[in-house]
Amino acid sequence: MTSEDPSTTLGTILVVEDEVIIRMVISAYLRDCGYKVVEAANADEAVIVLQNPDITVEVVFSDIEMPGSMDGFALARWVRANRPGLDVILTGSVPRAASAATDLCEQGHVSKPYESQVVVDRIRRLIAARAARKKS
């Protein structure tokens, strides 16, 4: 694994999305904005990435409805249990998901279809809030 100079990126975002075209678009946009992006096609892949000590992830941006042993809710619960300091943003198109997502992560949920810039703004706020907490 290559080591990243932290001064050259704004942080690492784990994008978890099973629809490859959607994942590609948001990942390309985030890279374009200066973030390092790790792509996972489902929650199982995301857990493998999060368990790797060589990869430091600042924010997880995950779809809710995904095939596999875990959906986005289960992934958010896994993160809460195993990586309590890590911020999670959930996205999905099912209306009932919104309130459940709000319960699971403070920053709640971004409805699909989303604008890439809305996601970037949310991520930027989360990373800024964490930096402020660290300072105080």
Place this chain on the structure above:
Amino acid sequence: MRRAVSIDGVVSLGDASRVSATILVVEDEVLVRLMLADGLRETGYTVIEAAGADEALAILQSGTKVHIVFTDINMPGSMDGIGLARIVCSKCPDIDVLLTSAHQGTTELDARIKGFFPKPYDMQTVLAYIKSLFEMRDARSNSSVVKE
């Protein structure tokens, strides 16, 4: 800093013939995929990641410009890397296909396949080979493919 990059990989440099060098990496093992994708991005290539042949075909069918497909052979899903390579070679002859596998010499490779890397492969070897493929592409055509 923001760069003007559109989703089809065309970089706005004031010259429509200059297209960013794009590699589609198809690998179901996320850490293996990540390591190769990182290495290629650090070298300056645009990388698109697919976790299987079905994802790779969805990318190719979306019209996204891809120059090289680097695919694992043994993958779950409706199709393995050999099946993907066969489709790419016949439907998209402009795309160079590279294969990789932990199982060596089990399959007779299509003559149109541009290379095979037994796993575990050396990253520098793959990078050098991809660089030479792009140089050959440049020599074949007048349109230049540029790294970002």
